[in-house]
Amino acid sequence: MTMFKIVAFILGEEEYGLDIEYVQSIERIDQITRVPNAPSFVKGVFNLRGNVIPVIDLQGKLNLGQAKYTDKTRVIITKFEDIELGLIVDQTSDVIDVAPEALEAISSSGFDSDYFGGIAKIDGRLIILLKLAELMKAESN
Template sequence: MEMLKIVAFKLGDEEYGLDIDQVQSIERIEHITRVPNAPSYVKGVINLRGKVNPIIDLRSKLNLGVAQYTENTRVIIVKYEDIELGLIVDQTSDVIDIDPKAIEIISSDNFNADYFRGIAKVDGRLVILIKLAELMQTPTN
């Protein structure tokens, strides 16, 4: 089985990961133009290299509370279907290789496990793997 390559990032004290094939770039947070009547987790749009990209606060989308933006805050530009959008994260960690055998599937009635592919155990770290497609398709209040 081929190793998975993921971009690891933090939301609070927890580490998350996205498949590197979905990640276009990692940017510093810049001016975000608010969009009227958007869901609360949509912070607005940015103009990045001539393209207007929607920006989603991943903490808000996952109901993890509100974070203050710092020097470490980053926007991960991802490609979902034909759309490029940005995900605000507390900080990016690194790119890591994960053996698919090191991933445990999440099953719980207490939260929406549809967003998550599983939890990977890598060198003493627990990395929650996000399913981008499900995350973007599921509305959140």
């Protein structure tokens, strides 16, 4: 397996990463239109260059509490198969090359590991990798 790139971002106190292959863009938080009867972590939809994209609060989705929006808050626009989804994160940090040997599998330590693809250990940082496919699957049910 060769190097791959991730977009690293902050949720609360932790750093997370998504495979850059699924990241379309990173946007400032804009006008989000609420959707009736949506789960609490679904913040609504927003219009991005003519496309209406559902937006979820990733912290809420992962049961990490509610996001506090600041001027650093960003929406990571992701696309998996034909589904676009906006993920609200506290802030994005950087794009990082990850070597396979820097990856460590998450042992089944009793938490819901469906969403987590492992931990990247890079320059003293621990970055929890999220599986977008699993997050999306949960959204479309």
